Every structure is written in structure tokens, then in C-alpha cells.
Amino acid sequence: MDNLVKGWEVIIGLEVHAQIATKSKLFSSSPTEYGADPNSQVSFYDAAMPGMLPVLNENAVDQAIKSGFGINGTINKISRFDRKNYFYPDLPSGYQISQLYHPIVTDGHIDIELQDGSVKTIHVERIHIEQDAGKSIHDLSPEFSYVDLNRAGVPLMEIVSKPDMRSPFEAMQYVRKLRMILRYVGSCDCNMERGNLRVDANISIRKPGELLGNRAEIKNINSIRFLGQALDYEIERQIMLKENGEEVCQETRLFDSSLGETRSMRSKEDAADYRYFPDPDLKPVVLSDERIARLRAEMPELPDEKHARFVAEYGISDADANVLIEDKETAAYFERAVAASKFKPASAKLIANWMISELFAVLNKEGKTIETVGFPIEYMAELVDLILDKTISGKIAKTVFAEMAQSGSAPAKIVKDLGLVQIQDEGAIRKVIDEVIAANPAQVAQYKAGKVQLFGFFVGQSMKAMQGKGNPEMINKILRETLG
Amino acid sequence: MKADLTISEVRKGLKTREFSAVELMQYFLSRIEQYSALNAYVTLDTEKALAAAKEADERIAAGEDLPLLGVPLAIKDLFCTKGMKTTACSKILSEFVPEYESTVTQNLLDDGAVFIGKTNMDEFAMGSSNITSCFGACFLPYRKKSAPDVPLVPGGSSGGSATAVASDLCIAATGSDTGGSVRQPAAFSGLVGIKPTYGLCSRWGMVAFASSLDQAGPLTKCVEDAAIMLRSMAGYDPKDSTSANVEIPDYASFLGQSIKGMKIGIAKEYTDGLNNENMAMFERAKSWLVDAGCELVDISLKTTPYALPAYYIIAPAEASSNLARYDGVRYSKRAEHYDNIDELYTNSRSEGFGEEVKRRILTGTYVLSAGYYDAYYTKALKIQKMIKDDFRDNAFSKVDLILTMTSPNTAFGVEESTQMSPTDMYLNDIFTVNSNIAGLPAISVPAGLSNDGLPMGVQLIGNHFRECDIFKVAHVLEVAANFFDKRQKIIKI
Known part of the structure; x- marks a missing residue:
């Protein structure tokens, strides 16, 4: 027992x-x-x-x-x-x-x-x-x-x-x-x-x-x-x-x-x-x-049914589904955001993540509900789409989200206005990385002597040099190649 | 003014300007003053009554024509009347002035009736003698030949209404009937009284006694007046969930129609044990119907003896709950002395309710309490179902109407009634409660005088919503009995 x-x-x-x-x-x-x-x-x-x-x-x-x-x-x-x-x-x-x-x-x-x-x-x-x-x-x-x-x-x-x-x-x-x-x-x-x-x-x-x-x-x-x-x-x-x-x-x-x-x-x-x-x-x-x-015909989809459908249809986790179905409005928001996304249904997981972490945090902070949030649902989809098409990195997306939540502007516009487009040009990234390596000979020597934890230092320095706009995967890849 | 006018006589007199509504009202107001010792009315507002009559005169002059335009009525103090005290003749409601008009009285007002005042009744309609009223007894306007000095009761609970009509203190009156409270006083007072099918009259705005049994009904001098009154009082009311959504026909149009071939049931359970005088009266009534071409059919309603015990469980049970609202907290009279909420309740209710009301609240509380509910209340509901089925299967599958006496006795003495045991008093309802229990319509028609010179009534019980049959046959009985003429022989006070 x-x-x-x-x-x-x-x-x-x-x-x-x-x-x-x-x-x-x-x-x-x-x-x-x-x-x-x-x-x-x-x-x-x-x-x-x-x-x-x-x-x-x-x-x-x-x-x-x-x-x-x-x-x-x-x-x-x-x-x-x-x-x-x-x-x-x-x-x-x-x-x-x-x-x-x-x-x-x-x-x-x-x-x-x-x-x-x-x-x-x-x-x-x-x-x-x-x-x-x-x-x-x-x-x-x-x-x-x-x-x-x-x-x-x-x-x-x-x-x-x-x-x-x-x-x-x-x-x-x-x-x-x-x-x-x-x-x-x-x-x-x-x-x-x-x-x-x-x-x-x-x-x-x-x-x-x-x-x-x-x-x-x-x-x-x-x-x-x-x-x-x-x-x-x-x-x-x-x-x-x-x-x-x-x-x-x-x-x-x-x-x-x-x-x-x-x-x-x-x-x-x-x-x-x-x-x-x-x-x-x-x-x-x-x-x-x-x-x-x-009355039966008027019944809405109930939480258990919705949960099962969300997991099956959108491939999100049980835990995420639990959070999203907590109330009808949140669930509806999620579905509308996914529907508005260019990359649906693949974008669903990311939309769920962004809602559960960033969106809920903003709502909590500002004492708003999902229905009174200061930007249209489509923007949520647009933001995730910008990540998925690699226009911006996840990190930059947080900046964009914060700006969007504050001003209500469209993510694409924010990215353009603030010049936040991700740097994906391999040559440009390689150039910055070369400069970082050249400027830090001591750290390079330590890294090569086996202090591999320093890899993060080079990533950080490179990202910093690109004002955070560098494509993180490409930075990683090129750094590994360069540092050997 | 000619005495004992009927509604159609009033309407004719008003239309031909033989008299005005105001004159008619003055006639009644002066008679009410003259006969105030009868204690028929408990609340009068002469100014308001005269103003209403004046307005009726103006409407008549303007050519308006309504079934009751200018007809002065008395209203049982059980019907809430807007702006006029409504007490149900209980101390506990002695200060209550409703801000609304009951559906039944509103229907009468809509048909042009003018109200004289509110009539005496047994407290909360609990009684068969009108002696439980907090305003004191009301008196029958007649006396026994053998004891002309002994004041008699008009029956109850609609005693004041009965006395008001019988004493020519109004044209007609409203009553309410839970176990016989319209029909028994009608029989005692030589009047026509009908309790319609349950649901025909709205209960909205009627002070509730036993909700599943209460029905409004008129007390009148003749069958035609009863037909006119009931047509006006009845009608579907969405404010009462138990109200029946049925068409109300012009009942008066059925009077004078042939009743040839109608089948009238004679149930031995209602005739066994009748005294000689009652039996003779009953036989006479039967012969009138045979003369009119009816076929008499012997029937047996074996559940009859169980109606009274079932009634005295169901009615008090509902009453004990219905009367809980009179708690001294809001509009009902609050005791002067109390130290806490329990005392407020206890003292207000102990002081505000009379003996009979308390007895029924106690009975009702007892039969509903844990451990007794099934033994009493559930059983009573089962009996109620059996009685309904009995009427359906053993009466109305074979006959159109059932003929019975209305009451086992004629009017009794006021003094005598105060000495009666409650159960002896309850026996007054023996022939009338059955139709309440089954929700059936029933009428009492004056049939003649007893050896001692008091009115006796016979009852017709009909099938659900067959009021038209009842009126048709009642009219035949009325004509045969020729009671209007016999009235002259009654010893009036």
C-alpha cells in the first residue's frame, strides 16, 4: 500500500x-x-x-x-x-x-x-x-x-x-x-x-x-x-x-x-x-x-483529449502539453501561433518552448493574460520562423522578443531596424575568428596544451566581436577547425 | 338596490345606468358597516374601493366592456394585493403590505373587477370553521330553526368570503381550497364554490399553505357567477411552474346545454354511513340528474378512506416548510424580546402563530424528520398515487362526473367548534380532500335545506380540466334545487 x-x-x-x-x-x-x-x-x-x-x-x-x-x-x-x-x-x-x-x-x-x-x-x-x-x-x-x-x-x-x-x-x-x-x-x-x-x-x-x-x-x-x-x-x-x-x-x-x-x-x-x-x-x-x-454537440474539446492531440499532432512533450492545456486560451494561442508559422508543424515544439519560457515570464511580470498580451499571435510565429530560417539566433531572438513585448513591433522589423540579422557568411565569421585567435596567443597555447574548457572563451570572444549576431553553430564549427 | 345581485345582473344594471358602480360600492360599504358583527372583512380601504368604482364608471361611460367591469368583489386575505395589507389572518403577517398583486387578483382586475376589501379566513387557511383567524371568528348569516340564538360558523377556511357573499356584502368572492376550503364553506352558506383542476389558477402571489394542493376558486351565489369568475381567475402563468398551459373556455357558455346521456358515478364509499337527512338529500340530487337524462353508474373507489390521513401528512409537511419564511427576520412580525437569533426565531414564531398553525407545523416537521420520513411522508405520497390511479381506473374510465355530498354535516356552532378535537374538525374534509389529493376539479352546489333550516351542498367531482362538464351539470342541479327561492326561508340574522 x-x-x-x-x-x-x-x-x-x-x-x-x-x-x-x-x-x-x-x-x-x-x-x-x-x-x-x-x-x-x-x-x-x-x-x-x-x-x-x-x-x-x-x-x-x-x-x-x-x-x-x-x-x-x-x-x-x-x-x-x-x-x-x-x-x-x-x-x-x-x-x-x-x-x-x-x-x-x-x-x-x-x-x-x-x-x-x-x-x-x-x-x-x-x-x-x-x-x-x-x-x-x-x-x-x-x-x-x-x-x-x-x-x-x-x-x-x-x-x-x-x-x-x-x-x-x-x-x-x-x-x-x-x-x-x-x-x-x-x-x-x-x-x-x-x-x-x-x-x-x-x-x-x-x-x-x-x-x-x-x-x-x-x-x-x-x-x-x-x-x-x-x-x-x-x-x-x-x-x-x-x-x-x-x-x-x-x-x-x-x-x-x-x-x-x-x-x-x-x-x-x-x-x-x-x-x-x-x-x-x-x-x-x-x-x-x-x-x-x-448540448453534447456544443461540448468543447476537453483537457485530456486536447493533451493527447497536442502530443500526437505537434510532437511536443507530455510536460509541455500539460502546461499549454492548463487553460483553453493558452491552448488556443498555441494552436493559432503554430498555424501562423511558415514551418508548421515542425515549429510547434519551438513555439511551445518560447511560450512556456519567454511569453509566460512576460505575462507574469506585466500582470497580463494571454488575451491581453501586447503583440499579435502572428508575431510569436514570425519570431520562431526567424530562428528556424536562421535569420537570427536563439540568443538574438531573446532580444527581439523583449523588444517585441515592449513595443509591440513585428519581429522582422525589429531585426531589420536594430540590424540583428545573423551573420552566416563563412568568410566573415572566419575573419573574426582569425582575429580573436591572433589577439589571444596565451589562451591558444593553453588550449592546445589540453585546457579544452577554454573553447567557450573563444566562442564568447567571437560572438562578442560580432555583437552576438554570429551563427553559433558556424562559429563552433569554424573554431574547431581552426584550433584543431 | 336589489338584494343578492348576480354578476350578469350587475353588468346589465351598470350598462343600462340603472345604478352606477359607485352606488353599488356604497351599497356594500354601508351593509358591511351595518353587519360588521359578522366579521366577514378584516381589511377595508373604502377610499380606494370607491375610487376604483369611480374609475369603472368612467370606463363604462367610455364604452368599455369587460366581463367584470364595475363588479365589486371580496378577496380572501390569502391573496397578495398590492398596497393593501395581506395577513392570511395571522398575527405574524399583521404588518405585511405586499408590493405586488397576485396573478389571480390581477386577472380579476384586468377584467375590470373592483375590490371591496380582504376577507376573514382561518389562519394560513388551516381550518374548517374560520375560528383560527387572528381577527376572531366570522359568523354564518343564518341560524338553526331549533337554536336561533346560537351563532354558527360559516365553514372554512374561506369563511369570510362565504359570509361576505351569503350576506350580500359583495357580489362574489375569491377563496382558496387546499382540502375543501372553498367547497365546505360554500355548502354551509348556501353558495356555489368550485375548486378547479390543480394548475388551472396560478398560485403566484397566494400565501402558500400546501403548495401541491392549494388552488384558488370562487365563491358565488350561482353557477353562472362561478363560471364567469373562474374564467377570469384561471389561466396559464409562467411565473408558477405548476401552472397548466391550457386554454380556458367560456365556462358560462356550457350552462343550459343538455346533459342527456352523461354518466354520473355514485361511489358507495361516499354514501355509506351518510345520515338519513344527507341520504335523502343525496337521493333527491340523484333523481334530478336522472330526470335530466343522466345515467347513474355505481362505482367503487376503495382508496377513499385513505385520502384524509394522507392529506394530514402531505399538507402539514409542505406547510411546515412553506411557513419557515415567517421568521421575524424580514417582513414578518418580530418578537419584542430576544437576546440572540435563536430566541428571535422562537419568540417571533411562538407569538406570531396560532394553535392550529403550530400543530400543523409540528406535525409536518415530525413526518419529514429522519427516521419517520418513510413511515409517513413516503407512504402518504404512495397513497396519493393510488388515489389518483383509483379515480382514473375506477371512475373516469366509466363516468363523466362523480356525485357526492359536500360535507357530512351542516354548519355547526362557533362555541361547539372551539370544543371539537382537531381530528373531529378534520373530518369536515372527508368528502372534499380526495379531489385535492388527486388534483381534480370539484364544485359544491346548494341543494336544499336541512330539517333544521340550514343549507346543504352536493358535490360534483370531474376529470382533470373538465370544468365545463362540472358547470353544465351543476347548473342542472341548481335549477332543479331552486335554491334561490329557498334562501328566503332561511333564518337570517
Whole structure:
């Protein structure tokens, strides 16, 4: 058994709450825009005024179905909404509408990559659609609490995994992969800082072969890093308890990111009885074959498919493909750059390299995204083409790239304006090399006496004499010939 | 002003300038004041009512013609009315003024109706006597011959609407029927009351009691008025996901059509155990239909006895959830004293809800709780399915309509009702809940007077969306019963 921690097996299952990317709420036409003034996006329905009724946002259903395709799940042709009853000031109706008994998607799975490069399948039990609650604000007044209902009724997908993960790393990989899939599908923007993707982690430990032990549920984790930290802490805590002969309580815990600790929120005994029952205000969601087929046809290429295609079609490495498919936009950028290149598909590998090293560095430095970068995609192709047709060396290309990123000018123009065309004339190079050898007799003598490391010195001196524009392969070749 | 005008009489009188809408409104407002002891209305805005009537007069003068233009109606306090207090006769909503108009009342307004005010009802429509209202009991305008001094209930939960119509305090009224709340008060008060097919009237803007059973329906003096009212109230509403997208025919056009050859089911489960007086009444109603050329068919609906227990699980379960929004946090009345959020909830709800409402919330919470859900709620839903199938397979595959009594009894005393056990009170719904459970349309038509001089009603249950059949046959019963004339013999207060 791999992955044991001090002889204990760790069992992790995750419930991910993903806000469905829709313009209006799940059961009302109120907008879902982020950051609006408190209670400015609240309808009579959202405030649970008497006699107000829910009308299902069909777009939210479509997005959930597409997410279901994204995780290779079964789309259920009949699903149903249930009420989860509990009192809380930011839950105006006293119940949350969710799908307990008949969720829209069941039995999915996604593959994650482990540290050693192997692939593990994580099963997804279900995706169901539900409403978000509002927000209680306790720190505005010493006397009162305030309620903001802007979030109340915003559509969420709850994506529930099986307890298939065996380490915090696997859990983090799962969330990364899930996030990537949802972004590809377009059903969730997965902005964790805004709370658009939140994770509840169920974790227990056992000796291999034992039955499952009591689990702790860590609620509302809003970053992948915190997920790892919370699980690490929790594993240590549970091992400590068990090794001291104590039991782990079945309870709900909160992760305090400032302390890096989880702490108890409520125990199982305090757990509410939610009295789920089918919502009589809503009819079952019945999906036609046509609708399912239409949504399937609308599905984009998913990360795993894209990865396989990139490796096969462009001959790039697994690792590079991983980086390029991280998001749809980067992958699209790559493909468009390759398409614009004169040397496609041979140029693909070089384009991938240039994107991953130089382009990403610039984006990071300037805080830009691949969509706001300051030069057209064609320039990326042009730059690589200039290297491939030997107009410039890779080294000069870095100068050209920096200039291009700064000014937005075309690479060919930069090369011309700055006179950066590579020197490829053998005679000219030989002349410079002869001069370098003549000017450094001592080093020549040492080299000939066996200090071969000095070869680099001659390359450097020659390149310097040509302001870096010499063709490095030719310099190497001629130097070897000359120095013997 | 002639007493007990019908809608078509009002429309004719207004068109011929025999009287104006304002005069009509003044007539009712003065009667309401005169008979305020009946406690039919809980909220009045006379200025607004007169202004609406004046506007109707102007529209009539301008030649406008709408089915209800200038017709003064009473509205059960369960329908949200924009700018007018809507309390569902509960303390917890005593300060609630909606900023929106329910679909049903908007439909009536769109047809030109003018609203007099809001009528008394059992709190959140939970009751069969109108005694659970936070505004106090409402009274039947009639008395028993044997006990002329004993005040009687108008039935419930639409008791105020029934009293308002029966006492000539409006032309017609809206009600709502979850287990019989339109039909039972109609029967007690000598009125026509119909609960349409579930989904025919939008529930948007109606304070919810039990969402899967609630339906709006009119209380009127005659079948024709019920047909006119229902046509106006009904209609597809995209704001209510359970609303039915069906054409609403001109129900009144079916009145007077021959019912010859129609098959009327007589189910022994509804007649076994009827007392002699009820049985005699029922036999008379049967003979009227035979005289009109109907064929009576004996049927058996074996699931009938299970409807009431299923109802008293499903309805409270939904109510316990529907009423959770009255928590004292927003528009519902907040308790004065509390130290934390739990106390705010507990105190607001303890003070705001009456006994019967609390009983049903507790029942509903119990039947939905972990460990009991399957034993109660799941089973009740299974029974509901069986009842639906029973009606389909053993009634409407053979007959057009089913004839039953509306209520096992006539109106009872207010005092008596306060001493009834809840389960005895629930028996009032025994003949009416079945159609709610199955979502079927059903009407109560006044058929005659009891030996003690109180109105008795018979019920027709139809197949889904067959309201036209119901109206057609109800009209025949109405003509045969000649109840309009019999009304004169009732002891009025």
C-alpha cells in the first residue's frame, strides 16, 4: 500500500461547490453580478416574500449537463428538486432548494496525474444543482448582524467525489483538474478568491484493511493551497488522536488559514435534520434526447483529449502539453501561433518552448493574460520562423522578443531596424575568428596544451566581436577547425 | 338596490345606468358597516374601493366592456394585493403590505373587477370553521330553526368570503381550497364554490399553505357567477411552474346545454354511513340528474378512506416548510424580546402563530424528520398515487362526473367548534380532500335545506380540466334545487 502516513491510510472525498456561470439566479431573474451593492440584486422571490414561486433557469441546467459530460458522467433524463430545511438569517425561505434524491448527473470520473507521472481515476458520485445562500455580516456593528441577499439563489453545482483520494496531493490534483474541466466547459469561472469554487473535504484515516473510520468534514476551503494545508493538519491531528488511543469525532470543522489549523464547528450530535422532501413548487426536470444531443454537440474539446492531440499532432512533450492545456486560451494561442508559422508543424515544439519560457515570464511580470498580451499571435510565429530560417539566433531572438513585448513591433522589423540579422557568411565569421585567435596567443597555447574548457572563451570572444549576431553553430564549427 | 345581485345582473344594471358602480360600492360599504358583527372583512380601504368604482364608471361611460367591469368583489386575505395589507389572518403577517398583486387578483382586475376589501379566513387557511383567524371568528348569516340564538360558523377556511357573499356584502368572492376550503364553506352558506383542476389558477402571489394542493376558486351565489369568475381567475402563468398551459373556455357558455346521456358515478364509499337527512338529500340530487337524462353508474373507489390521513401528512409537511419564511427576520412580525437569533426565531414564531398553525407545523416537521420520513411522508405520497390511479381506473374510465355530498354535516356552532378535537374538525374534509389529493376539479352546489333550516351542498367531482362538464351539470342541479327561492326561508340574522 502506497501513500501511508506513519502506517495510516488517508481517505479523502471532496464536495466542490461551483457557481454556475449564468447571468441570472437559479429561480429568479435577479442578476448574479459580483461585487454589487448589498441587497441590490434581490427580487421578491429571493427575499422569500409570501406567495413568490421559483421558475427554473434552464441555462443553469444546460451548464450542469455540460459539466456532467465534462466529468464523463451519466446525464439523468429525470431529476428533481428537493427542499433542505433549516433556519438561518441569510436563508430567507427557511429552505435551500437542492437535488438530494434525484441529481441531474451521476457516476462520473476524472483522471488525475500523480507525482510519478502515472494516472489515477477519481470517481465522481454526482453533480446536483442547488441555490446558494445569502451572506451574514457580523462585523459592521457591535449590536446587529446584517444580511446581504445578493448571493441568495445564485446557482451552484455541488460536485461530490467518491472517497477515492489517498493523499492531500491527490485531493489538490483533483480540484485542479476539475477546475480545468469546468473552465473548458465554461460552466464555472472557478474564481476561488470570489468564492465561485469552494471545497468541503471529508477526511478519515484507518489502518490498511480496516473499515472506514469516523470522518471530519472541513468546510468552505477557498484555495487549493489551503486545501493541502487543511488536509495535512487534519491528518496529523487524526493520527495523534488515534495513536493516543482516542477516537476521531464525526464532526464539521473549519480551516483557519491564518493559523493553518482546523477547528471544530459542530459535532454530529448537533447536526441538523434537514427534513428533505421534494419541492412541490417545481416540476421534475425532464430532459429530451434532443436537448441532451444538442448540448453534447456544443461540448468543447476537453483537457485530456486536447493533451493527447497536442502530443500526437505537434510532437511536443507530455510536460509541455500539460502546461499549454492548463487553460483553453493558452491552448488556443498555441494552436493559432503554430498555424501562423511558415514551418508548421515542425515549429510547434519551438513555439511551445518560447511560450512556456519567454511569453509566460512576460505575462507574469506585466500582470497580463494571454488575451491581453501586447503583440499579435502572428508575431510569436514570425519570431520562431526567424530562428528556424536562421535569420537570427536563439540568443538574438531573446532580444527581439523583449523588444517585441515592449513595443509591440513585428519581429522582422525589429531585426531589420536594430540590424540583428545573423551573420552566416563563412568568410566573415572566419575573419573574426582569425582575429580573436591572433589577439589571444596565451589562451591558444593553453588550449592546445589540453585546457579544452577554454573553447567557450573563444566562442564568447567571437560572438562578442560580432555583437552576438554570429551563427553559433558556424562559429563552433569554424573554431574547431581552426584550433584543431 | 336589489338584494343578492348576480354578476350578469350587475353588468346589465351598470350598462343600462340603472345604478352606477359607485352606488353599488356604497351599497356594500354601508351593509358591511351595518353587519360588521359578522366579521366577514378584516381589511377595508373604502377610499380606494370607491375610487376604483369611480374609475369603472368612467370606463363604462367610455364604452368599455369587460366581463367584470364595475363588479365589486371580496378577496380572501390569502391573496397578495398590492398596497393593501395581506395577513392570511395571522398575527405574524399583521404588518405585511405586499408590493405586488397576485396573478389571480390581477386577472380579476384586468377584467375590470373592483375590490371591496380582504376577507376573514382561518389562519394560513388551516381550518374548517374560520375560528383560527387572528381577527376572531366570522359568523354564518343564518341560524338553526331549533337554536336561533346560537351563532354558527360559516365553514372554512374561506369563511369570510362565504359570509361576505351569503350576506350580500359583495357580489362574489375569491377563496382558496387546499382540502375543501372553498367547497365546505360554500355548502354551509348556501353558495356555489368550485375548486378547479390543480394548475388551472396560478398560485403566484397566494400565501402558500400546501403548495401541491392549494388552488384558488370562487365563491358565488350561482353557477353562472362561478363560471364567469373562474374564467377570469384561471389561466396559464409562467411565473408558477405548476401552472397548466391550457386554454380556458367560456365556462358560462356550457350552462343550459343538455346533459342527456352523461354518466354520473355514485361511489358507495361516499354514501355509506351518510345520515338519513344527507341520504335523502343525496337521493333527491340523484333523481334530478336522472330526470335530466343522466345515467347513474355505481362505482367503487376503495382508496377513499385513505385520502384524509394522507392529506394530514402531505399538507402539514409542505406547510411546515412553506411557513419557515415567517421568521421575524424580514417582513414578518418580530418578537419584542430576544437576546440572540435563536430566541428571535422562537419568540417571533411562538407569538406570531396560532394553535392550529403550530400543530400543523409540528406535525409536518415530525413526518419529514429522519427516521419517520418513510413511515409517513413516503407512504402518504404512495397513497396519493393510488388515489389518483383509483379515480382514473375506477371512475373516469366509466363516468363523466362523480356525485357526492359536500360535507357530512351542516354548519355547526362557533362555541361547539372551539370544543371539537382537531381530528373531529378534520373530518369536515372527508368528502372534499380526495379531489385535492388527486388534483381534480370539484364544485359544491346548494341543494336544499336541512330539517333544521340550514343549507346543504352536493358535490360534483370531474376529470382533470373538465370544468365545463362540472358547470353544465351543476347548473342542472341548481335549477332543479331552486335554491334561490329557498334562501328566503332561511333564518337570517
